Amino acid sequence: MRAFVTVIVDSIRLLRARALFWVSLFISAFVALIYLSIGFDDRGMSLLFGAFHFDMPFMTKGSEGAELLYLGIFRNFIVAWWLTWIAVVIALVSCAPILPEFMTEGAAGVALSKPVSRPLLFAYKYIGALLFIGLQAILFAVIVFIAIRWRVGTWNPTVFWSVPVVLLVFSYLFSVLVLLGIRTRSVMASVMLTLILWLMCFIAQVGESVCHSAANHGIGITGGELSEEERASWKAAYPWARLPYVVLPKPGETTSLLDRWIVLGDGDNLGNSTFEAMNRNGRFDNLDEGVKDDLARHSPAWVIGSSLAFEAVILGLACLAFSRRDF
Protein backbone atom coordinates (compact mmCIF):
# COMPACT_ATOMS: atom_id res chain seq x y z
CA MET A 1 0.00 0.00 0.00
CA ARG A 2 2.85 2.36 0.91
CA ALA A 3 4.50 1.69 -2.47
CA PHE A 4 1.18 2.27 -4.27
CA VAL A 5 0.66 5.62 -2.53
CA THR A 6 4.27 6.56 -3.30
CA VAL A 7 3.86 5.90 -7.03
CA ILE A 8 0.52 7.71 -7.14
CA VAL A 9 1.95 10.74 -5.33
CA ASP A 10 4.88 10.64 -7.75
CA SER A 11 2.45 10.55 -10.68
CA ILE A 12 0.60 13.58 -9.32
CA ARG A 13 3.90 15.43 -9.01
CA LEU A 14 4.77 14.43 -12.55
CA LEU A 15 1.42 15.71 -13.84
CA ARG A 16 1.82 18.98 -11.97
CA ALA A 17 5.24 19.41 -13.54
CA ARG A 18 3.89 19.04 -17.06
CA ALA A 19 2.84 22.27 -18.74
CA LEU A 20 0.28 20.39 -20.84
CA PHE A 21 -1.56 19.32 -17.71
CA TRP A 22 -2.09 22.93 -16.67
CA VAL A 23 -2.92 24.02 -20.21
CA SER A 24 -5.45 21.23 -20.43
CA LEU A 25 -6.90 22.06 -17.02
CA PHE A 26 -7.10 25.75 -17.92
CA ILE A 27 -8.96 25.01 -21.16
CA SER A 28 -11.22 22.62 -19.23
CA ALA A 29 -12.07 25.35 -16.77
CA PHE A 30 -12.68 27.74 -19.65
CA VAL A 31 -15.00 25.30 -21.42
CA ALA A 32 -16.80 24.67 -18.12
CA LEU A 33 -17.21 28.41 -17.62
CA ILE A 34 -18.73 28.79 -21.08
CA TYR A 35 -21.09 25.95 -20.24
CA LEU A 36 -21.97 27.56 -16.97
CA SER A 37 -22.72 30.82 -18.78
CA ILE A 38 -25.69 29.28 -20.60
CA GLY A 39 -28.82 30.23 -18.70
CA PHE A 40 -32.61 29.94 -18.95
CA ASP A 41 -35.35 32.28 -17.84
CA ASP A 42 -39.09 32.64 -18.39
CA ARG A 43 -38.61 33.84 -21.97
CA GLY A 44 -35.94 31.47 -23.25
CA MET A 45 -32.18 31.00 -23.05
CA SER A 46 -29.16 33.26 -22.71
CA LEU A 47 -25.44 32.92 -23.45
CA LEU A 48 -22.35 34.32 -21.68
CA PHE A 49 -24.20 35.10 -18.44
CA GLY A 50 -26.97 37.02 -20.19
CA ALA A 51 -24.88 38.90 -22.78
CA PHE A 52 -26.94 37.31 -25.54
CA HIS A 53 -30.61 36.41 -25.10
CA PHE A 54 -32.85 34.29 -27.32
CA ASP A 55 -36.62 34.10 -26.89
CA MET A 56 -37.49 30.40 -27.03
CA PRO A 57 -40.81 29.46 -25.43
CA PHE A 58 -40.04 25.73 -25.42
CA MET A 59 -36.76 26.30 -23.60
CA THR A 60 -37.78 28.25 -20.59
CA LYS A 61 -36.44 27.70 -17.12
CA GLY A 62 -37.54 24.36 -15.67
CA SER A 63 -38.84 23.01 -18.99
CA GLU A 64 -37.92 19.58 -20.34
CA GLY A 65 -36.49 21.27 -23.44
CA ALA A 66 -34.10 23.33 -21.33
CA GLU A 67 -32.91 20.27 -19.46
CA LEU A 68 -32.57 18.32 -22.68
CA LEU A 69 -30.59 21.10 -24.34
CA TYR A 70 -28.38 21.63 -21.34
CA LEU A 71 -27.57 17.94 -20.96
CA GLY A 72 -27.37 17.60 -24.74
CA ILE A 73 -24.66 20.26 -24.87
CA PHE A 74 -22.86 18.40 -22.11
CA ARG A 75 -23.17 15.09 -23.93
CA ASN A 76 -22.69 16.19 -27.54
CA PHE A 77 -20.08 18.87 -27.16
CA ILE A 78 -18.32 18.64 -23.85
CA VAL A 79 -18.18 14.86 -23.50
CA ALA A 80 -18.21 13.93 -27.21
CA TRP A 81 -15.67 16.50 -28.30
CA TRP A 82 -13.74 17.91 -25.43
CA LEU A 83 -13.48 15.03 -22.97
CA THR A 84 -13.31 12.14 -25.45
CA TRP A 85 -11.26 13.76 -28.21
CA ILE A 86 -9.32 16.89 -27.39
CA ALA A 87 -8.67 16.19 -23.70
CA VAL A 88 -7.84 12.55 -24.48
CA VAL A 89 -5.34 13.54 -27.17
CA ILE A 90 -3.72 16.02 -24.77
CA ALA A 91 -3.67 13.38 -22.05
CA LEU A 92 -2.13 10.82 -24.42
CA VAL A 93 0.57 13.24 -25.48
CA SER A 94 1.23 14.24 -21.86
CA CYS A 95 1.28 10.70 -20.52
CA ALA A 96 3.18 9.19 -23.45
CA PRO A 97 6.65 9.87 -22.01
CA ILE A 98 5.86 8.35 -18.60
CA LEU A 99 7.08 4.82 -19.35
CA PRO A 100 9.74 5.58 -21.98
CA GLU A 101 11.25 8.15 -19.59
CA PHE A 102 11.03 5.74 -16.71
CA MET A 103 12.84 3.13 -18.78
CA THR A 104 15.87 5.24 -19.64
CA GLU A 105 19.22 4.20 -18.23
CA GLY A 106 19.71 5.43 -14.70
CA ALA A 107 16.02 6.22 -14.14
CA ALA A 108 14.48 2.78 -13.64
CA GLY A 109 17.25 1.32 -11.51
CA VAL A 110 16.18 2.79 -8.19
CA ALA A 111 12.55 1.70 -8.50
CA LEU A 112 13.36 -1.75 -9.87
CA SER A 113 15.85 -2.47 -7.10
CA LYS A 114 13.11 -2.09 -4.48
CA PRO A 115 10.99 -4.88 -3.02
CA VAL A 116 8.09 -4.12 -5.38
CA SER A 117 7.49 -6.61 -8.16
CA ARG A 118 7.64 -5.37 -11.72
CA PRO A 119 4.01 -6.19 -12.55
CA LEU A 120 2.90 -4.20 -9.50
CA LEU A 121 5.16 -1.30 -10.39
CA PHE A 122 3.78 -1.39 -13.91
CA ALA A 123 0.21 -1.40 -12.61
CA TYR A 124 0.90 1.52 -10.25
CA LYS A 125 2.44 3.54 -13.07
CA TYR A 126 -0.54 2.77 -15.30
CA ILE A 127 -3.08 3.78 -12.67
CA GLY A 128 -1.06 6.90 -11.93
CA ALA A 129 -1.33 7.97 -15.56
CA LEU A 130 -5.11 7.47 -15.51
CA LEU A 131 -5.21 10.21 -12.90
CA PHE A 132 -4.49 12.74 -15.62
CA ILE A 133 -7.79 12.26 -17.36
CA GLY A 134 -9.58 11.19 -14.18
CA LEU A 135 -8.96 14.51 -12.44
CA GLN A 136 -10.19 16.47 -15.44
CA ALA A 137 -13.28 14.32 -15.86
CA ILE A 138 -14.16 14.64 -12.16
CA LEU A 139 -13.66 18.40 -12.26
CA PHE A 140 -15.94 18.62 -15.25
CA ALA A 141 -18.61 16.37 -13.84
CA VAL A 142 -18.73 18.39 -10.60
CA ILE A 143 -19.05 21.68 -12.49
CA VAL A 144 -21.74 20.25 -14.74
CA PHE A 145 -23.58 18.75 -11.76
CA ILE A 146 -23.64 22.15 -10.07
CA ALA A 147 -24.43 23.96 -13.33
CA ILE A 148 -27.46 21.79 -14.03
CA ARG A 149 -28.81 22.45 -10.58
CA TRP A 150 -28.23 26.16 -10.99
CA ARG A 151 -29.51 26.49 -14.56
CA VAL A 152 -32.18 23.79 -14.83
CA GLY A 153 -33.12 23.43 -11.19
CA THR A 154 -32.58 19.68 -10.77
CA TRP A 155 -29.85 17.59 -9.20
CA ASN A 156 -28.72 15.09 -11.83
CA PRO A 157 -26.16 12.67 -10.41
CA THR A 158 -26.20 10.63 -13.64
CA VAL A 159 -23.79 13.16 -15.18
CA PHE A 160 -21.10 11.50 -13.06
CA TRP A 161 -21.31 8.56 -15.47
CA SER A 162 -19.10 10.69 -17.69
CA VAL A 163 -16.17 10.08 -15.32
CA PRO A 164 -15.90 6.28 -15.72
CA VAL A 165 -16.86 6.50 -19.40
CA VAL A 166 -14.11 8.99 -20.22
CA LEU A 167 -11.67 7.02 -18.08
CA LEU A 168 -12.57 3.85 -19.96
CA VAL A 169 -12.07 5.46 -23.36
CA PHE A 170 -8.71 6.86 -22.29
CA SER A 171 -7.63 3.57 -20.73
CA TYR A 172 -8.32 1.60 -23.95
CA LEU A 173 -6.02 3.90 -25.89
CA PHE A 174 -3.48 4.36 -23.14
CA SER A 175 -2.95 0.60 -22.89
CA VAL A 176 -1.87 0.62 -26.55
CA LEU A 177 0.31 3.67 -25.96
CA VAL A 178 2.00 1.94 -23.03
CA LEU A 179 2.71 -1.23 -24.99
CA LEU A 180 4.13 0.75 -27.89
CA GLY A 181 6.12 2.94 -25.49
CA ILE A 182 7.71 -0.12 -23.91
CA ARG A 183 8.43 -1.78 -27.24
CA THR A 184 9.73 1.24 -29.11
CA ARG A 185 10.86 3.53 -26.25
CA SER A 186 9.87 6.31 -28.63
CA VAL A 187 7.29 8.82 -27.47
CA MET A 188 6.53 10.12 -30.95
CA ALA A 189 6.17 6.68 -32.52
CA SER A 190 3.91 5.42 -29.75
CA VAL A 191 1.63 8.47 -29.90
CA MET A 192 1.35 8.34 -33.69
CA LEU A 193 0.61 4.62 -33.76
CA THR A 194 -1.98 4.98 -30.99
CA LEU A 195 -3.77 7.72 -32.91
CA ILE A 196 -3.76 5.47 -35.97
CA LEU A 197 -5.29 2.68 -33.90
CA TRP A 198 -7.93 5.09 -32.66
CA LEU A 199 -8.78 5.92 -36.26
CA MET A 200 -8.92 2.21 -37.04
CA CYS A 201 -11.40 1.71 -34.18
CA PHE A 202 -13.57 4.44 -35.64
CA ILE A 203 -13.40 2.95 -39.14
CA ALA A 204 -14.13 -0.53 -37.77
CA GLN A 205 -17.18 0.73 -35.90
CA VAL A 206 -18.55 2.68 -38.86
CA GLY A 207 -17.82 -0.23 -41.21
CA GLU A 208 -19.62 -2.70 -39.00
CA SER A 209 -22.58 -0.39 -38.51
CA VAL A 210 -22.95 0.33 -42.24
CA CYS A 211 -22.62 -3.35 -43.06
CA HIS A 212 -25.16 -4.29 -40.40
CA SER A 213 -27.70 -1.75 -41.66
CA ALA A 214 -27.25 -2.90 -45.22
CA ALA A 215 -27.42 -6.60 -44.37
CA ASN A 216 -30.30 -6.51 -41.89
CA HIS A 217 -32.38 -3.47 -42.81
CA GLY A 218 -31.52 -3.11 -46.50
CA ILE A 219 -30.32 0.48 -46.06
CA GLY A 220 -27.41 1.39 -48.37
CA ILE A 221 -24.51 3.73 -47.61
CA THR A 222 -26.37 6.62 -49.25
CA GLY A 223 -29.56 5.80 -47.32
CA GLY A 224 -31.38 4.21 -50.28
CA GLU A 225 -33.18 0.88 -50.34
CA LEU A 226 -31.03 -2.12 -51.40
CA SER A 227 -32.11 -4.94 -53.72
CA GLU A 228 -32.26 -8.50 -52.38
CA GLU A 229 -29.13 -9.38 -54.36
CA GLU A 230 -27.19 -6.45 -52.89
CA ARG A 231 -28.47 -7.27 -49.45
CA ALA A 232 -27.27 -10.86 -49.80
CA SER A 233 -23.74 -9.74 -50.70
CA TRP A 234 -23.70 -7.37 -47.70
CA LYS A 235 -24.80 -10.29 -45.53
CA ALA A 236 -21.90 -12.37 -46.87
CA ALA A 237 -19.46 -9.54 -46.14
CA TYR A 238 -20.82 -8.80 -42.69
CA PRO A 239 -18.81 -11.40 -40.69
CA TRP A 240 -15.58 -9.96 -42.14
CA ALA A 241 -16.63 -6.42 -41.42
CA ARG A 242 -17.58 -7.43 -37.89
CA LEU A 243 -14.26 -9.09 -37.07
CA PRO A 244 -12.10 -5.95 -36.61
CA TYR A 245 -14.99 -4.32 -34.77
CA VAL A 246 -15.20 -7.23 -32.33
CA VAL A 247 -11.46 -7.38 -31.75
CA LEU A 248 -10.72 -3.67 -31.41
CA PRO A 249 -11.85 -1.49 -28.50
CA LYS A 250 -14.93 0.64 -28.96
CA PRO A 251 -14.18 4.16 -27.78
CA GLY A 252 -17.00 5.72 -29.83
CA GLU A 253 -19.65 3.32 -28.63
CA THR A 254 -18.42 3.57 -25.05
CA THR A 255 -18.94 7.32 -25.18
CA SER A 256 -22.40 6.75 -26.68
CA LEU A 257 -23.36 4.81 -23.56
CA LEU A 258 -23.83 8.17 -21.89
CA ASP A 259 -26.97 8.56 -24.02
CA ARG A 260 -28.40 5.59 -22.17
CA TRP A 261 -27.04 6.35 -18.74
CA ILE A 262 -27.63 10.07 -18.37
CA VAL A 263 -31.23 10.24 -17.23
CA LEU A 264 -33.45 13.31 -17.36
CA GLY A 265 -35.76 14.50 -14.64
CA ASP A 266 -38.71 12.58 -16.13
CA GLY A 267 -36.77 9.32 -15.89
CA ASP A 268 -36.18 9.01 -19.63
CA ASN A 269 -32.63 8.67 -20.85
CA LEU A 270 -30.82 11.24 -22.94
CA GLY A 271 -30.79 9.08 -26.09
CA ASN A 272 -34.55 8.41 -26.16
CA SER A 273 -35.35 12.00 -25.34
CA THR A 274 -33.11 13.14 -28.19
CA PHE A 275 -34.89 10.88 -30.66
CA GLU A 276 -38.27 12.04 -29.44
CA ALA A 277 -37.21 15.67 -29.57
CA MET A 278 -35.94 15.18 -33.12
CA ASN A 279 -39.20 13.59 -34.18
CA ARG A 280 -41.29 16.23 -32.40
CA ASN A 281 -39.47 18.94 -34.32
CA GLY A 282 -40.11 17.14 -37.59
CA ARG A 283 -36.45 16.40 -38.17
CA PHE A 284 -35.38 12.90 -39.17
CA ASP A 285 -38.97 11.88 -39.89
CA ASN A 286 -37.58 8.89 -41.72
CA LEU A 287 -35.65 7.78 -38.66
CA ASP A 288 -37.25 4.38 -38.39
CA GLU A 289 -37.12 1.90 -35.58
CA GLY A 290 -34.50 -0.18 -37.44
CA VAL A 291 -31.94 2.60 -37.31
CA LYS A 292 -32.86 3.37 -33.75
CA ASP A 293 -32.38 -0.27 -32.81
CA ASP A 294 -29.18 -0.33 -34.79
CA LEU A 295 -27.72 2.45 -32.70
CA ALA A 296 -28.54 0.73 -29.45
CA ARG A 297 -28.15 -2.93 -30.42
CA HIS A 298 -25.01 -3.59 -28.37
CA SER A 299 -25.42 -3.87 -24.65
CA PRO A 300 -23.16 -1.82 -22.37
CA ALA A 301 -21.72 -5.08 -21.03
CA TRP A 302 -20.75 -6.12 -24.58
CA VAL A 303 -19.30 -2.73 -25.52
CA ILE A 304 -17.27 -2.32 -22.33
CA GLY A 305 -16.52 -6.01 -21.84
CA SER A 306 -15.08 -6.56 -25.32
CA SER A 307 -13.09 -3.31 -25.10
CA LEU A 308 -11.74 -4.23 -21.68
CA ALA A 309 -10.83 -7.68 -23.01
CA PHE A 310 -8.74 -5.97 -25.68
CA GLU A 311 -7.23 -3.68 -23.06
CA ALA A 312 -6.46 -6.62 -20.77
CA VAL A 313 -4.64 -8.47 -23.56
CA ILE A 314 -2.65 -5.38 -24.54
CA LEU A 315 -1.82 -4.58 -20.91
CA GLY A 316 -0.81 -8.18 -20.34
CA LEU A 317 1.60 -7.98 -23.25
CA ALA A 318 2.91 -4.62 -22.06
CA CYS A 319 3.37 -5.93 -18.52
CA LEU A 320 5.17 -8.99 -19.84
CA ALA A 321 7.48 -6.83 -21.97
CA PHE A 322 8.12 -4.53 -19.01
CA SER A 323 8.80 -7.44 -16.66
CA ARG A 324 11.20 -9.18 -19.03
CA ARG A 325 13.16 -6.16 -20.17
CA ASP A 326 16.69 -5.44 -18.98
CA PHE A 327 17.25 -1.90 -17.79
Place this chain on the structure above:
Amino acid sequence: MDGPAVEIEYLRKRYGGFEALAGVSLTVPRGTVFGLLGPNGAGKSTMVKSLLTIIRPTECRGRMLGKPIGDRATLGKVGYLPEHARFPEHLTGRQVIGFSAGLAGVGVEETRRRTQALLARVGMKEWADRKLSTYSKGMRQRIGIAQALVNEPEIVFLDEPTDGVDPEGRIEIRKMIESLREEGRTVFVNSHLLGEVEQVADEVAILSKGRVIESGKVAMLTRLAKRFEIRTVGPVPPALRQVLERGGMRVAGDCISLDAEDAAPVQPVIDQLRSSGVAIRELREAKDSLEDIFLRAVQGKEAA
Protein backbone atom coordinates in the same frame (compact mmCIF):
# COMPACT_ATOMS: atom_id res chain seq x y z
CA MET B 1 23.32 -12.80 10.72
CA ASP B 2 26.28 -14.93 9.66
CA GLY B 3 27.63 -15.70 6.22
CA PRO B 4 28.81 -13.42 3.47
CA ALA B 5 26.74 -10.46 2.33
CA VAL B 6 26.93 -11.68 -1.26
CA GLU B 7 27.97 -15.09 -2.42
CA ILE B 8 27.83 -15.57 -6.18
CA GLU B 9 28.41 -19.18 -7.16
CA TYR B 10 27.83 -18.67 -10.83
CA LEU B 11 26.57 -15.64 -12.71
CA ARG B 12 26.25 -15.48 -16.44
CA LYS B 13 24.61 -12.91 -18.68
CA ARG B 14 24.41 -13.05 -22.45
CA TYR B 15 23.03 -10.38 -24.76
CA GLY B 16 22.48 -12.30 -27.97
CA GLY B 17 25.93 -13.40 -29.04
CA PHE B 18 27.74 -11.12 -26.59
CA GLU B 19 28.70 -12.53 -23.22
CA ALA B 20 28.65 -9.68 -20.69
CA LEU B 21 29.33 -11.95 -17.71
CA ALA B 22 30.97 -15.28 -18.39
CA GLY B 23 30.27 -17.30 -15.27
CA VAL B 24 31.44 -15.09 -12.44
CA SER B 25 32.03 -16.31 -8.89
CA LEU B 26 32.49 -13.86 -6.07
CA THR B 27 32.17 -13.53 -2.32
CA VAL B 28 31.64 -10.26 -0.49
CA PRO B 29 32.14 -10.53 3.28
CA ARG B 30 29.71 -8.75 5.57
CA GLY B 31 30.64 -5.42 7.04
CA THR B 32 33.38 -4.71 4.52
CA VAL B 33 33.88 -2.28 1.69
CA PHE B 34 34.18 -4.26 -1.51
CA GLY B 35 35.50 -2.66 -4.68
CA LEU B 36 34.64 -4.01 -8.08
CA LEU B 37 37.12 -2.75 -10.64
CA GLY B 38 37.34 -3.13 -14.34
CA PRO B 39 37.73 -1.27 -17.60
CA ASN B 40 34.68 0.12 -19.39
CA GLY B 41 32.49 -2.68 -20.68
CA ALA B 42 33.99 -5.24 -18.31
CA GLY B 43 30.56 -6.08 -16.91
CA LYS B 44 30.69 -4.26 -13.55
CA SER B 45 27.30 -2.58 -13.81
CA THR B 46 25.80 -5.71 -15.36
CA MET B 47 26.88 -7.66 -12.30
CA VAL B 48 25.34 -5.20 -9.86
CA LYS B 49 22.16 -4.91 -11.88
CA SER B 50 21.90 -8.70 -11.99
CA LEU B 51 22.09 -8.86 -8.21
CA LEU B 52 19.38 -6.22 -7.92
CA THR B 53 17.02 -7.77 -10.53
CA ILE B 54 17.32 -4.73 -12.79
CA ILE B 55 18.50 -7.05 -15.50
CA ARG B 56 17.65 -10.71 -15.80
CA PRO B 57 20.75 -12.88 -15.70
CA THR B 58 20.97 -15.79 -18.13
CA GLU B 59 22.05 -18.02 -15.27
CA CYS B 60 22.49 -17.13 -11.64
CA ARG B 61 23.21 -19.17 -8.57
CA GLY B 62 24.07 -17.56 -5.28
CA ARG B 63 22.81 -15.82 -2.19
CA MET B 64 22.53 -12.26 -0.99
CA LEU B 65 22.04 -11.59 2.72
CA GLY B 66 21.35 -15.28 3.19
CA LYS B 67 18.54 -15.47 0.60
CA PRO B 68 18.68 -16.57 -3.03
CA ILE B 69 19.71 -13.78 -5.38
CA GLY B 70 16.56 -12.16 -6.76
CA ASP B 71 14.52 -12.61 -3.58
CA ARG B 72 12.29 -9.55 -3.56
CA ALA B 73 11.95 -9.13 0.18
CA THR B 74 15.74 -9.06 0.52
CA LEU B 75 15.82 -5.99 -1.73
CA GLY B 76 14.19 -4.11 1.13
CA LYS B 77 17.51 -4.39 2.95
CA VAL B 78 19.51 -3.15 -0.01
CA GLY B 79 20.40 0.36 -1.14
CA TYR B 80 21.43 1.28 -4.66
CA LEU B 81 22.89 4.29 -6.39
CA PRO B 82 22.88 3.67 -10.14
CA GLU B 83 25.59 4.86 -12.46
CA HIS B 84 24.44 8.03 -14.27
CA ALA B 85 21.46 8.19 -11.92
CA ARG B 86 18.65 10.17 -13.53
CA PHE B 87 16.11 11.28 -10.99
CA PRO B 88 13.12 13.31 -12.26
CA GLU B 89 14.07 16.97 -12.62
CA HIS B 90 10.75 18.20 -11.22
CA LEU B 91 11.36 16.56 -7.83
CA THR B 92 13.19 18.13 -4.92
CA GLY B 93 16.00 16.33 -3.15
CA ARG B 94 13.68 15.56 -0.25
CA GLN B 95 11.08 14.09 -2.61
CA VAL B 96 13.65 11.85 -4.30
CA ILE B 97 14.62 10.40 -0.94
CA GLY B 98 10.94 10.07 0.00
CA PHE B 99 10.18 8.20 -3.23
CA SER B 100 12.95 5.71 -2.57
CA ALA B 101 11.78 5.26 1.02
CA GLY B 102 8.17 4.73 -0.05
CA LEU B 103 9.07 2.01 -2.52
CA ALA B 104 11.22 0.33 0.11
CA GLY B 105 8.24 0.33 2.48
CA VAL B 106 9.61 2.77 5.06
CA GLY B 107 6.79 4.38 7.05
CA VAL B 108 5.87 8.03 6.54
CA GLU B 109 7.06 9.30 9.93
CA GLU B 110 10.23 7.26 9.77
CA THR B 111 10.89 8.56 6.25
CA ARG B 112 10.56 12.13 7.48
CA ARG B 113 13.00 11.54 10.32
CA ARG B 114 15.54 9.65 8.23
CA THR B 115 15.35 12.09 5.33
CA GLN B 116 16.22 14.97 7.63
CA ALA B 117 19.18 13.07 9.05
CA LEU B 118 20.41 11.92 5.64
CA LEU B 119 20.17 15.39 4.14
CA ALA B 120 22.43 16.62 6.93
CA ARG B 121 24.74 13.66 6.43
CA VAL B 122 25.27 14.34 2.71
CA GLY B 123 25.45 18.10 3.24
CA MET B 124 22.26 18.89 1.33
CA LYS B 125 20.05 20.27 4.09
CA GLU B 126 19.98 23.77 2.62
CA TRP B 127 19.06 22.47 -0.82
CA ALA B 128 16.54 19.86 0.27
CA ASP B 129 13.46 21.65 -1.01
CA ARG B 130 14.84 22.89 -4.30
CA LYS B 131 14.21 21.07 -7.55
CA LEU B 132 16.83 18.76 -8.96
CA SER B 133 16.96 20.88 -12.10
CA THR B 134 18.82 23.49 -10.03
CA TYR B 135 21.40 21.00 -8.70
CA SER B 136 24.96 20.45 -9.88
CA LYS B 137 26.09 16.95 -10.82
CA GLY B 138 27.78 16.52 -7.46
CA MET B 139 24.66 17.57 -5.57
CA ARG B 140 22.57 15.05 -7.48
CA GLN B 141 25.08 12.39 -6.59
CA ARG B 142 24.82 13.28 -2.90
CA ILE B 143 21.03 13.02 -3.05
CA GLY B 144 21.49 9.73 -4.89
CA ILE B 145 23.59 8.41 -2.03
CA ALA B 146 21.05 9.65 0.52
CA GLN B 147 18.18 7.85 -1.23
CA ALA B 148 20.27 4.68 -1.29
CA LEU B 149 20.59 4.83 2.49
CA VAL B 150 17.05 5.78 3.46
CA ASN B 151 15.93 2.21 4.13
CA GLU B 152 18.96 1.71 6.40
CA PRO B 153 20.26 -1.06 4.15
CA GLU B 154 22.49 -3.92 5.22
CA ILE B 155 24.27 -3.68 1.91
CA VAL B 156 24.69 -0.63 -0.31
CA PHE B 157 25.62 -0.80 -3.98
CA LEU B 158 27.27 2.38 -5.18
CA ASP B 159 27.92 2.43 -8.91
CA GLU B 160 30.54 5.11 -9.63
CA PRO B 161 29.59 7.13 -6.51
CA THR B 162 32.15 9.89 -7.12
CA ASP B 163 31.17 10.39 -10.75
CA GLY B 164 31.01 14.15 -11.33
CA VAL B 165 31.85 15.00 -7.72
CA ASP B 166 34.55 17.58 -6.97
CA PRO B 167 37.69 16.56 -4.99
CA GLU B 168 36.27 17.84 -1.71
CA GLY B 169 33.06 15.93 -2.30
CA ARG B 170 35.01 12.78 -3.11
CA ILE B 171 36.74 12.93 0.24
CA GLU B 172 33.35 13.33 1.94
CA ILE B 173 31.94 10.36 0.05
CA ARG B 174 34.97 8.30 1.02
CA LYS B 175 34.44 9.23 4.68
CA MET B 176 30.78 8.33 4.34
CA ILE B 177 31.66 4.91 2.95
CA GLU B 178 34.03 4.39 5.89
CA SER B 179 31.32 5.42 8.33
CA LEU B 180 28.90 2.97 6.73
CA ARG B 181 31.45 0.21 7.32
CA GLU B 182 31.78 1.34 10.93
CA GLU B 183 28.00 1.00 11.26
CA GLY B 184 28.38 -2.62 10.19
CA ARG B 185 26.99 -2.21 6.68
CA THR B 186 28.48 -3.80 3.62
CA VAL B 187 29.39 -1.38 0.85
CA PHE B 188 29.82 -2.61 -2.70
CA VAL B 189 31.56 0.05 -4.78
CA ASN B 190 31.85 -0.04 -8.55
CA SER B 191 34.46 2.40 -9.68
CA HIS B 192 37.06 3.11 -12.27
CA LEU B 193 38.87 5.46 -9.86
CA LEU B 194 41.35 2.94 -8.52
CA GLY B 195 43.13 5.30 -6.16
CA GLU B 196 39.91 6.02 -4.35
CA VAL B 197 38.92 2.38 -4.11
CA GLU B 198 42.37 1.53 -2.78
CA GLN B 199 41.95 4.05 0.01
CA VAL B 200 38.62 2.75 1.18
CA ALA B 201 38.14 -0.88 0.06
CA ASP B 202 38.96 -3.92 2.19
CA GLU B 203 38.63 -6.31 -0.71
CA VAL B 204 38.54 -5.93 -4.46
CA ALA B 205 37.79 -7.97 -7.52
CA ILE B 206 39.01 -7.07 -10.97
CA LEU B 207 36.63 -7.82 -13.77
CA SER B 208 37.70 -7.99 -17.38
CA LYS B 209 35.62 -9.11 -20.33
CA GLY B 210 33.02 -10.61 -18.04
CA ARG B 211 35.43 -12.63 -15.90
CA VAL B 212 36.95 -12.07 -12.47
CA ILE B 213 40.68 -12.11 -13.17
CA GLU B 214 41.94 -11.08 -9.74
CA SER B 215 40.37 -10.82 -6.32
CA GLY B 216 41.34 -10.65 -2.70
CA LYS B 217 42.07 -8.31 0.18
CA VAL B 218 43.66 -5.05 -0.93
CA ALA B 219 46.41 -5.41 1.68
CA MET B 220 47.21 -8.89 0.45
CA LEU B 221 47.26 -7.99 -3.23
CA THR B 222 49.50 -5.00 -2.73
CA ARG B 223 51.83 -6.97 -0.41
CA LEU B 224 52.12 -9.73 -2.99
CA ALA B 225 53.33 -7.14 -5.41
CA LYS B 226 56.17 -5.91 -3.13
CA ARG B 227 59.38 -4.92 -4.91
CA PHE B 228 62.63 -2.98 -4.57
CA GLU B 229 63.80 -0.18 -6.81
CA ILE B 230 67.42 0.87 -7.29
CA ARG B 231 68.22 4.13 -9.03
CA THR B 232 71.68 4.75 -10.47
CA VAL B 233 73.55 7.91 -11.40
CA GLY B 234 73.01 7.90 -15.13
CA PRO B 235 71.54 5.05 -17.16
CA VAL B 236 72.51 1.46 -16.51
CA PRO B 237 75.25 0.42 -19.01
CA PRO B 238 73.84 -1.85 -21.79
CA ALA B 239 76.05 -4.82 -20.97
CA LEU B 240 75.04 -4.80 -17.32
CA ARG B 241 71.44 -4.19 -18.27
CA GLN B 242 71.39 -7.40 -20.31
CA VAL B 243 72.79 -9.35 -17.39
CA LEU B 244 70.22 -7.92 -14.98
CA GLU B 245 67.33 -8.55 -17.32
CA ARG B 246 68.46 -12.12 -17.80
CA GLY B 247 68.24 -12.41 -14.02
CA GLY B 248 64.55 -11.42 -14.14
CA MET B 249 64.90 -7.78 -13.24
CA ARG B 250 63.26 -4.88 -15.04
CA VAL B 251 65.53 -2.05 -16.17
CA ALA B 252 64.27 1.26 -17.48
CA GLY B 253 66.87 4.03 -17.89
CA ASP B 254 68.34 4.56 -14.44
CA CYS B 255 65.83 2.40 -12.61
CA ILE B 256 66.23 -1.27 -11.79
CA SER B 257 63.31 -2.99 -10.13
CA LEU B 258 63.04 -6.50 -8.80
CA ASP B 259 60.19 -8.35 -7.08
CA ALA B 260 61.22 -9.47 -3.60
CA GLU B 261 59.64 -10.00 -0.21
CA ASP B 262 62.79 -8.82 1.63
CA ALA B 263 66.12 -7.10 0.94
CA ALA B 264 68.26 -10.23 0.59
CA PRO B 265 67.96 -10.66 -3.20
CA VAL B 266 68.88 -7.00 -3.61
CA GLN B 267 72.40 -7.40 -2.17
CA PRO B 268 73.97 -9.23 -5.16
CA VAL B 269 72.57 -6.55 -7.48
CA ILE B 270 74.26 -3.85 -5.42
CA ASP B 271 77.48 -5.81 -5.61
CA GLN B 272 77.18 -6.11 -9.38
CA LEU B 273 76.56 -2.40 -9.79
CA ARG B 274 79.53 -1.50 -7.62
CA SER B 275 81.86 -3.91 -9.36
CA SER B 276 80.81 -2.34 -12.67
CA GLY B 277 81.55 1.13 -11.32
CA VAL B 278 77.93 2.29 -11.40
CA ALA B 279 77.06 4.69 -8.57
CA ILE B 280 73.82 4.08 -6.68
CA ARG B 281 71.66 7.15 -6.17
CA GLU B 282 68.68 5.61 -4.35
CA LEU B 283 67.46 2.29 -2.98
CA ARG B 284 63.89 1.93 -1.84
CA GLU B 285 61.28 -0.62 -1.00
CA ALA B 286 58.19 -0.16 -3.21
CA LYS B 287 54.68 -1.61 -3.32
CA ASP B 288 52.48 -1.82 -6.36
CA SER B 289 49.40 0.34 -6.21
CA LEU B 290 46.02 -1.09 -6.99
CA GLU B 291 46.34 0.65 -10.33
CA ASP B 292 49.55 -1.28 -11.12
CA ILE B 293 47.89 -4.53 -10.11
CA PHE B 294 44.81 -3.66 -12.13
CA LEU B 295 46.80 -2.78 -15.26
CA ARG B 296 48.96 -5.86 -14.97
CA ALA B 297 45.94 -8.10 -14.48
CA VAL B 298 43.99 -6.60 -17.36
CA GLN B 299 46.97 -6.52 -19.72
CA GLY B 300 47.96 -10.03 -18.72
CA LYS B 301 44.44 -11.19 -19.41
CA GLU B 302 44.40 -9.50 -22.79
CA ALA B 303 47.79 -10.99 -23.70
CA ALA B 304 46.53 -14.44 -22.70
